[in-house]
């Protein structure tokens with residue numbers, strides 16, 4: 354795999370009431386860029402469109418509130434991943450944390466891409482490649498698929 358191309362662009366995102374606002378650098382022109390849908394309990398019920406941010410320290414900036422500590426967190430199961438929701442409008446913004454799989458620790462930082470503000474140049478969710486994961490079965494070795502795994506949905 355080649356490294357990401359050299360033209361990431363900065364986009365703004367927000368929850369519905371705009372209490373939570375952020376910027377994120379994404380390289381949407383990179384052929385390897387893709388969004389994910391997953392059939393696990395939290396992704397399905399939030400209908401989350403995930404985009405993994407490999408380097409959040411560089412690429413992600415919270416504009417409001419001052420700290421993620423002010424955005425309520427929800428954890429479940431192993432409680433290693435924090436899901437952050439706006440406490441006014443209820444929109445799922447992002448999740449991050451670590452999880453262990455087959456003895457290895459993986460770090461994850463993933464925005465809910467439907468919180469990206471629309472009408473930004475170069476941003477058209479209809480053109481995105483979306484691939485499907487089998488989180489419900491914790492089947493992380495499976496290739497992300499073109500169709501949802503059982504228990505998942507397209508939209």
Ligand SMILES: [Zn+2]
Pocket residue numbers: 368369370371372373439440441442443444
């Ligand atoms: Zn809100």
